[in-house]
Amino acid sequence: MKKTWLLGLxxxxxxxxxxxxxxxxxxxxxxxxxxxxxxxxxxxTVRVMAGHYREGNYIIKKSIVLLxxxxxxxxxxxxxxxxxxxxxxxxxxxxxxINTGKASINDISAVNAIQTKRLRVANNQMENxxxxxxxxxxxxSLIENNTFHxxxxxxxxxxxGIHAWKCDSITIRNNTIRGHRDGIYFEFxxxxxxENNYSHHNMRYGLHFMFSHHDSYVKNTFHNNGAGVAVxxxxxxxxxxxxFEDNWGASSYGLLLKDIRDSHIEGNHFLRNTVGVYMExxxxxxxxxxxxxxNGWAVKIQANCDENSFQRNSFLSNTFDMATxxxxxxxxxxxxxxxxxxxxxxDKDGIGDVPFHPVSLYSMVVEKMPSSIMLxxxxxxxxxxxxxxxxxxITPESLKDNHPVMKNYDYHF
Amino acid sequence: xKYLLFVLFGIVTLSCSTEPEPLKYGTDVCHFxxxxxxxxxxxxxxxxxxxxxxxFDDMRCFLNYYNSGNEATSDFQxxxxxxxxxxxxxxxxxxxxxxxxxxxxxxxxxxxxxxQSKQHMMPLKKEWGAIYLAWGExxxxxx
Numbered sequence: 001m002k003k004t005w006l007l008g009l010x011x012x013x014x015x016x017x018x019x020x021x022x023x024x025x026x027x028x029x030x031x032x033x034x035x036x037x038x039x040x041x042x043x044x045t046v047r048v049m050a051g052h053y054r055e056g057n058y059i060i061k062k063s064i065v066l067l068x069x070x071x072x073x074x075x076x077x078x079x080x081x082x083x084x085x086x087x088x089x090x091x092x093x094x095x096x097x098i099n100t101g102k103a104s105i106n107d108i109s110a111v112n113a114i115q116t117k118r119l120r121v122a123n124n125q126m127e128n129x130x131x132x133x134x135x136x137x138x139x140x141s142l143i144e145n146n147t148f149h150x151x152x153x154x155x156x157x158x159x160x161g162i163h164a165w166k167c168d169s170i171t172i173r174n175n176t177i178r179g180h181r182d183g184i185y186f187e188f189x190x191x192x193x194x195e196n197n198y199s200h201h202n203m204r205y206g207l208h209f210m211f212s213h214h215d216s217y218v219k220n221t222f223h224n225n226g227a228g229v230a231v232x233x234x235x236x237x238x239x240x241x242x243x244f245e246d247n248w249g250a251s252s253y254g255l256l257l258k259d260i261r262d263s264h265i266e267g268n269h270f271l272r273n274t275v276g277v278y279m280e281x282x283x284x285x286x287x288x289x290x291x292x293x294x295n296g297w298a299v300k301i302q303a304n305c306d307e308n309s310f311q312r313n314s315f316l317s318n319t320f321d322m323a324t325x326x327x328x329x330x331x332x333x334x335x336x337x338x339x340x341x342x343x344x345x346x347d348k349d350g351i352g353d354v355p356f357h358p359v360s361l362y363s364m365v366v367e368k369m370p371s372s373i374m375l376x377x378x379x380x381x382x383x384x385x386x387x388x389x390x391x392x393x394i395t396p397e398s399l400k401d402n403h404p405v406m407k408n409y410d411y412h413f
Numbered sequence: 414x415k416y417l418l419f420v421l422f423g424i425v426t427l428s429c430s431t432e433p434e435p436l437k438y439g440t441d442v443c444h445f446x447x448x449x450x451x452x453x454x455x456x457x458x459x460x461x462x463x464x465x466x467x468x469f470d471d472m473r474c475f476l477n478y479y480n481s482g483n484e485a486t487s488d489f490q491x492x493x494x495x496x497x498x499x500x501x502x503x504x505x506x507x508x509x510x511x512x513x514x515x516x517x518x519x520x521x522x523x524x525x526x527x528x529q530s531k532q533h534m535m536p537l538k539k540e541w542g543a544i545y546l547a548w549g550e551x552x553x554x555x556x
Contacts, residue, residue, distance in 0.1 A: 155439040155451050156500070181451055187522065203439060204449045211522070226439070227449055251442040258447055271483075280447065304546075390499070 461514030
């Protein structure tokens, strides 16, 4: 009974407000997207045919669908913001947005959403925009299948690719972001999901989380960004199946964890970074089944981290497996595979008979005196490391893997 | 020999320099939060009497370190903040004028911007609905 009543209401509603479609075509009667937007009502669609449109800033105050056919170009002529969206239930699909204005005080964007709900931005190309998509105080929105590219030379001339501030329940998936300040930036964003994006050659971070709780990012690739990914001042973040690759530089790392709590980091690849994971002031994070390969330092863990666990990870051909800056260690390291392990497994249970100490004496020296890295691989250093292994004196005795596995886990994801 | 002495002397004095160093945005890292400096409207620097330089991306990090007790505040030769209206340029932190407002989006959400003078600050104070702070007040903001 309730169902038919509801159905009747839906039918009645669709009779009362029949959704219209306005077709904008450079060769047709309706040539201006601005005009089409002003004619449209809630629920209508504006279909835009291919062409080059220079109409400044579009302010969307109605719940409409903007649908581009064959990527119509919206050119902001280096002056304007393109879409400013202040209504709920707006969709922006299939446009090529180019040349937004650049300002250091206002965050000019291709799509700027302020206090909206259920926004959808899909299948667009953003080229040479200051900010790509800027969401403020918005909820339940979807951003998918877009590409973002910025050519900015100086960092203050590049905004973030996707920037979310005080948002909730945002999904960001299948986007490619290149050349921005941060690829994806979250500040005060909760319950959001970032999946399968490719963020590369951005000036600062591929992904940047600040004060953003209960979020997850899964199966993304972060390649050759200024300094990888930063997750800061945040709790309950899930990071699964991501790739952190080729972040080289004096202060560069694959993943920076600063003041993180209760997070889960599993099945990620850290390849060819100066530092794979840098951890500071973090507690209760689980690092499991990750692969650390060809890094300068696989993991740098500061002494102010506690109750973190590193289990069942693979450490392969890293210069240093772990480094720390103190002697007190309150973290668990267990059941990992270390290719630097030289012990035997006489009882053949697959687990080395003596514990492995992943922190070498020399990594402690380098931590105190970075320039001493010059002597790395010299005979003297080899001797020092060897004697330290026999009689540990400087390296933290408690930071050890009691069950180093003998065979590489060989994770493939 | 004389020249060699001169060169040596030069190196010695250079290495003891307590002059501030400009912030290199895009390269330098905040000493406190480890973030790469990016936004040249914000930033700060501390130079100790021994010539050690600490760079910061935000007033929040700067003052958290300043008040951390790692070093006595009397050991800082220079305390400098970036002029909001003159990006990348330093002001003496003790003499600067500060505005605090949630409309100020700084890298670490410190919500504080620094200005050279009251005249420069006033128009933005109105626009942001900000409150004015002097050094003595701003220094206790993040405690």
